Amino acid sequence: MSDPHAAAVPLPTHHAAAMRGRDPHEHHRVATPLELLFDLTFVIAFGVAGSQLAHLLAEGHYAAGLMGFGFAMFAICWAWVNFSWFASAFDTDDWIYRLTTMVQMAGVLILALGLPQMFESIDNGAHVDNGVMVLGYIVMRVAMIFQWLRAARQTADRRSACLSYVTAIAIAQIGWIAVILIDMPLLPTFLCVVTLTLIEMLGPILAERRGGGTPWHAHHIAERYGLLAIITLGEGVVGTVASISAIVGEQGWSLDAILICVAGTGLTFGMWWLYFLLPSGQILHRFRNRAFPWGYGHILIFASIAATGAGLHVAAYYIEHKAHIGEVAAVLTVAVPVFAYVTLVFAHYVYLLRKMETFYLGLMIGMTAVVVLSILCAAAGINMTTCLIILVFAPLVPVVGYEIKGHRYGNAALQRALEA
Incomplete structure (x- = not known):
């Protein structure tokens, strides 16, 4: 039961206040x-x-x-x-x-x-x-x-x-x-x-080199970037819906429509999972000077996410026979940004932890092989749906590898970084 004598939390007011700067070490700082x-x-x-x-x-x-x-x-x-x-x-x-x-x-x-x-x-x-x-x-x-x-x-x-x-x-x-x-x-x-x-x-x-810079909050800014990544991933969901609508419009509900749903959703979900393996907040809190390469590099990450969603739209155009490009080119519009995205997230991970593991390189090779396989399948005349299903495994290869074994290397590297 609640305490009847507990003081009421004051209602918020938004009167003009002095802009003194926030505490960069403030606890529980979250997006407003x-x-x-x-x-x-x-x-x-x-x-x-x-x-x-x-x-x-x-x-x-x-x-x-x-x-x-x-x-x-x-x-x-x-x-x-x-x-x-x-x-x-x-x-x-x-x-x-x-x-x-x-x-x-x-x-x-x-x-x-x-x-x-x-x-x-x-x-x-x-x-x-x-x-x-x-x-x-x-x-x-x-x-x-x-x-x-x-x-x-x-x-x-x-x-x-x-x-x-x-x-x-x-x-x-x-x-x-x-x-x-x-x-x-x-x-x-x-x-x-x-x-x-x-x-x-x-x-x-x-x-930021003048007068001590500004009091930005590392964990807060890491959360803000993560939230924008989720917003950008919404383009993948929209592209998936467009592709499903194209198939349903052409042939009604079918196995292809279900597989496209699995492919688009799985691809978006895998990209989301991979992004949030980055230890951004902890590293930026400890090493504030790493913020600019990390922050500017994210522009490329956001672009690759949005381009993946655009590629799924192109797949919809191709399925509806409204595209003036071949199947290989249509698959490339998804495969290239997915490859760029996984590579960029990997590069950010290595940059933050300053540690390159052979195991991670193996995961990147596996991811590359999946992307190449999807393109080769398109060149061999295998339908678009199957190529996209194959492409789902591109972000999943590093995700599964990390969850099974890679996290051990990551934890050790993070501990070394924070103790440096």
């Missing part, structure tokens, strides 16, 4: 409801980017699809990174912070609305039409600069780092606006994009 709400806008953005990639791949427009998808994924992930690391360090959850976050959410939605015309412009070979995307970034960036200026004013010991973030964000944003206003061919535009991307990524590195 506001952060989860913010992440929902990225469901839309990932969905639009994956849909556009699937359409272009199914048409055989590989270069345009991959270039547009790379640009889109960096823009989407970078918008999320900007907010999430700031929130990990300075989340006051007062009404000012909440309303500013709402403005940033609106910017993400504007960014998502601009993705189709960006893909179309690249496919047409003209200049990159990213005007609406940059407008979304302007909305987000104005709010983000306001957040950093507020933190700089109210957190004296972190002022230098906060103002460095303001400078880097402002310079990069001016550059993006210039790219819109100056009509350039595709190649010069691409070079400008590369330059501005480098500015974007170097800015936080330089800022």
